[in-house]
Structure formats: C-alpha cells, structure tokens
Amino acid sequence: MAADPETPLAGEALLRPVRPGNAFEETVGRLLQTIRLGVLQPGESLPPERELAARLGVSRDTVREAIKSLSDAGYLVSRRGRYGGTFLAEPLPAHTGDHLRVTRAEIDDVLRLREILEVGAARMAASQTLTSAEREMLWARLTDVRGASGDDYRRLDSRLHLAIAEAAGSPSLVTLLAENRMRVNGLLDQIPLLSRNIAHSDEQHEAIVIAILAGDCEGAAAAMLAHVAGSASLLHGFLD
Structure with a gap:
C-alpha cells in the first residue's frame, strides 16, 4: 500500500x-x-x-x-x-465518542478511580467471612451476567460489580463505586458490545468471584485489575 x-x-x-x-x-x-x-x-x-x-x-x-x-x-x-x-472502510464510522466531548484526561480520571475502587473492593471482599446467603448471592449475580442478553448485559454487569462492593462490607464504598459506575457506563454505552470481549469478561468475572469465595485477597485483586484494564483498553481505543 x-x-x-x-x-x-x-x-x-x-x-x-x-x-x-x-x-x-x-x-x-x-x-x-x-x-x-x-x-x-x-x-x-x-x-x-x-x-x-x-x-x-x-x-x-x-x-x-x-x-x-x-x-x-x-x-x-x-x-x-x-x-x-x-x-x-470508506468512509470510516463517525468517531464513536464525538458527541460526548470527553478528553483523554477525563476518561483517565474515570478509569483510574474505577481501578482504585473496584480492585480494592475485590481485595476487601475476599478478606471477609461471608455468610452462606452472601456467597450464594454473589454466585447468583455472576450466573445472571453470564446468561445476559445484549440488552441486559450492562445492567447485570453493573449489578455484579456492586455485589462485590457489598461483599466488602463498606456501605460508603458501595456508594462511591455506584457513582463511579454511572460514569463508567456512560462511556461504555458509547462503544459497541463485542462478543469476544463479553466472553473474556465472563471468564474474568468468574476468576474474580472464585478468588473472593476462596478468600484469596491478592488473587481477587489481580483478577479485577486485569478485568478493568481490558475495559480501559477498549474505551481508550474507541473514545480517545
């Protein structure tokens, strides 16, 4: 060429x-x-x-x-x-994030806060002694997102991440994570759902939940860090 x-x-x-x-x-x-x-x-x-x-x-x-x-x-x-x-393609699609008018710095701000909150939540959740009901709820949320349709995926994905924050045992953390998740979802809603990414996310979700249920703090944190890094790569790719 x-x-x-x-x-x-x-x-x-x-x-x-x-x-x-x-x-x-x-x-x-x-x-x-x-x-x-x-x-x-x-x-x-x-x-x-x-x-x-x-x-x-x-x-x-x-x-x-x-x-x-x-x-x-x-x-x-x-x-x-x-x-x-x-x-x-000729022509290329319109820039997915044009109408958002978000800068790379703004995207970084959302994603860095997400990493701090969600990696910490996974580590803390794994350190807790969860009741049978809490363990069943966490697994149920994982099962729900694994079976989600495209229309329901973002909602059920968010619900799983909030359940992990709830398992960490800090109501304040749940509030902060929920606020940040709204900002994350505002970005995620601007990019296409990629079937391979969903399959990979399902694998990562399972690794996170299994580590939490096993009480593996560092394993849960590492799995969550890998998960949020994957989303960050796609968001920067489509929206920067």
Missing part, C-alpha cells in the same frame, strides 16, 4: 507487542489507534494477519477475532479474491 514515509515508524510504535492478560481488547485498541490516528487511510489494507500477529505478539485467532469485531462495528471490510484482504 502507498504510505507516507513516516508511516512505517508510526506503525511500528502502535503495532507493538500487547501486554498479556487482555490480548483481544488490546489488539482491538491498537488497530483502532492505527485507524483513527491516520497511520492507515480509508480504503487502505491492513497488514496480513500473520504479520499483525507477529508484531502484536498474539495468536492469529486473536487477530482474526479483533478484525471481525471491528468489521462488525463498521471500521473494516473484508474482500475476497486475488486482490482481497482486510481494508479500512
């Missing part, structure tokens, strides 16, 4: 290996950066899957899932045949 002389350097900077733990979400975020920062132009082709996988340090399956998700969201199109491949 034709490219500006600086494009290879920009591409190298953006398409660098992702951090482990949230490979799908970070791959989506990196591809969105190359698109929205103009490293690639509408109508130009992405590098081949094999090259992207090698540069990002992920499997070709992960690259394929990320490309499919961005195709579903209208950013990419696939063409078959001799001159086939994956190309940027």
Whole structure:
C-alpha cells in the first residue's frame, strides 16, 4: 500500500507487542489507534494477519477475532479474491465518542478511580467471612451476567460489580463505586458490545468471584485489575 514515509515508524510504535492478560481488547485498541490516528487511510489494507500477529505478539485467532469485531462495528471490510484482504472502510464510522466531548484526561480520571475502587473492593471482599446467603448471592449475580442478553448485559454487569462492593462490607464504598459506575457506563454505552470481549469478561468475572469465595485477597485483586484494564483498553481505543 502507498504510505507516507513516516508511516512505517508510526506503525511500528502502535503495532507493538500487547501486554498479556487482555490480548483481544488490546489488539482491538491498537488497530483502532492505527485507524483513527491516520497511520492507515480509508480504503487502505491492513497488514496480513500473520504479520499483525507477529508484531502484536498474539495468536492469529486473536487477530482474526479483533478484525471481525471491528468489521462488525463498521471500521473494516473484508474482500475476497486475488486482490482481497482486510481494508479500512470508506468512509470510516463517525468517531464513536464525538458527541460526548470527553478528553483523554477525563476518561483517565474515570478509569483510574474505577481501578482504585473496584480492585480494592475485590481485595476487601475476599478478606471477609461471608455468610452462606452472601456467597450464594454473589454466585447468583455472576450466573445472571453470564446468561445476559445484549440488552441486559450492562445492567447485570453493573449489578455484579456492586455485589462485590457489598461483599466488602463498606456501605460508603458501595456508594462511591455506584457513582463511579454511572460514569463508567456512560462511556461504555458509547462503544459497541463485542462478543469476544463479553466472553473474556465472563471468564474474568468468574476468576474474580472464585478468588473472593476462596478468600484469596491478592488473587481477587489481580483478577479485577486485569478485568478493568481490558475495559480501559477498549474505551481508550474507541473514545480517545
């Protein structure tokens, strides 16, 4: 593809290996950066899957899932045949977060507070001696979100996170987390639900709840940290 002389350097900077733990979400975020920062132009082709996988340090399956998700969201199109491949859509979708008028600093503020509150809530919940009813409620909230439809997912996801805060035993924490969650959901509502991200979130939710029920404070905190980091990658990718 034709490219500006600086494009290879920009591409190298953006398409660098992702951090482990949230490979799908970070791959989506990196591809969105190359698109929205103009490293690639509408109508130009992405590098081949094999090259992207090698540069990002992920499997070709992960690259394929990320490309499919961005195709579903209208950013990419696939063409078959001799001159086939994956190309940027013409035109690209309108910037998802344009009407929000949020800055990167504002997004960072919401997400950093979320990390402080939710990682702390998971660690504290794991330190508590939960009653049978509390343990059953936590597992029920997990089961609900795992079976949620697209329309109900955000609501039931929020309810699980609030249940974790309740299990931490601090009403003040629940209030603060609920307020922050409203801000987080305001951002999440502006980006598409990606089926692979939901499946990954379900796995992370289960790891968090199992660690809490096992009394594993550091395991619960680490699992929650990985979970919120995945959401942060997608939000920055779509909204920055």
